[in-house]
Amino acid sequence: DTGVSQDPRHKITKRGQNVTFRCDPISEHNRLYWYRQTLGQGPEFLTYFQNEAQLEKSRLLSDRFSAERPKGSFSTLEIQRTEQGDSAMYLCASSLGTASVKLFFGSGTQLSVL
Amino acid sequence: GNSVTQMEGPVTLSEEAFLTINCTYTATGYPSLFWYVQYPGEGLQLLLKATKADDKGSNKGFEATYRKETTSFHLEKGSVQVSDSAVYFCALSDLDSGGSNYKLTFGKGTLLTVNP
Numbered sequence: 001d002t003g004v005s006q007d008p009r010h011k012i013t014k015r016g017q018n019v020t021f022r023c024d025p026i027s028e029h030n031r032l033y034w035y036r037q038t039l040g041q042g043p044e045f046l047t048y049f050q051n052e053a054q055l056e057k058s059r060l061l062s063d064r065f066s067a068e069r070p071k072g073s074f075s076t077l078e079i080q081r082t083e084q085g086d087s088a089m090y091l092c093a094s095s096l097g098t099a100s101v102k103l104f105f106g107s108g109t110q111l112s113v114l
Numbered sequence: 115g116n117s118v119t120q121m122e123g124p125v126t127l128s129e130e131a132f133l134t135i136n137c138t139y140t141a142t143g144y145p146s147l148f149w150y151v152q153y154p155g156e157g158l159q160l161l162l163k164a165t166k167a168d169d170k171g172s173n174k175g176f177e178a179t180y181r182k183e184t185t186s187f188h189l190e191k192g193s194v195q196v197s198d199s200a201v202y203f204c205a206l207s208d209l210d211s212g213g214s215n216y217k218l219t220f221g222k223g224t225l226l227t228v229n230p
Contacts, residue, residue: 004157033217042118042203042220043158056217091158103218105150105158 002026004106006092012112013082020078021109025094032075033103034067035091036060043091049075082113116141120204120221127194127228135189135224137178137204145206147171147180147187148218152201161189161202194228201225 005024013019025032030051035043046065047057051072061067064082069075079086089110093103121136139147149161149171162171167182176191187204204221 031216040222042205042222043218045217045219048217093158102160102163103158104160107157 004092004094004104006090006106006109008109009107010110010112012114014114015082015084017082018078018080019082019111020076021090021092021111023075023077023092023106025074025092026096026104029094029096029104030072031095031097032069033093033095034075034077035093037089037091037108038087046077079111082111084113087111087113116145116206116208116219118204118206118219118221120202120224123223124225124227127226129196129228129230130193131228133189133191133194133198133226135202135204135226137187137189137221139185139187139204139206141185141206141208143209144182145209147178148205148207149176149178149187149189150203150205150220152203152223154200158203194226196228196230199226199228 007022033048034046036046037043045058046061047067049069052069064080067077089108091108093105095103117140119138146165148163150158151161152158162173164171164180167180170179178187178189201223203223205218208217210216
């Protein structure tokens with residue numbers, strides 16, 4: 001069990017650029033979640049996958065955001081035309097099964113949009 | 115929609131003091147309740163959970179009891195240590211249309227600092 005890993009740990013970009021983050025869940029976990037956390041706030045749900053199917057997207061996920069989980073393994077979160085308001089910590093989590101929501105979180109990707 | 119309200123921080127205590135962090139929730143159905151902890155520089159990790167009314171979750175000296183009548187899940191520890199300094203998040207599981215738990219809704223978090 002190597003835990004949930006996220007890459008990169010930090011990303012600085014200029015407004016208007018596109019960015020992509022990667023998440024590798026715990027290998028046998030079939031569910032994968034993306035959350036966003038801003039300073040002084042709790043994590044806010046963005047989207048989740050069960051295997052390769054994206055089952056729900058929050059209204060926070062504008063059309064500039066897209067997430068994929070090809071083959072039900074790693075996942076990517078892309079933000080197009082970044083805005084300063086996108087600056088946040090992006091967290092990935094995974095869990096096993098459908099009865100439990102014991103989420104295992106990665107350390108996150110800190111995005112700064114200048 | 116579902117929501118979680120935590121007491122405002124920061125909370126500063128001396129070592130060996132008693133800790134309470136209040137958490138109340140609004141939810142439909144019967145969600146599971148959780149406390150997650152985030153130590154400095156680390157990711158969130160599950161501290162304890164309770165899946166039904168009157169259940170008590172416990173771990174590392176921390177306890178919380180699922181109180182349906184007061185919709186609360188307060189976190190307590192009898193004697194805190196410096197190493198308990200962290201941000202604590204209360205959370206509940208949202209239920210899908212089939213009544214299964216599927217994602218978490220978090221409170222804003224409470225920063226705890228324990229001084230020696």
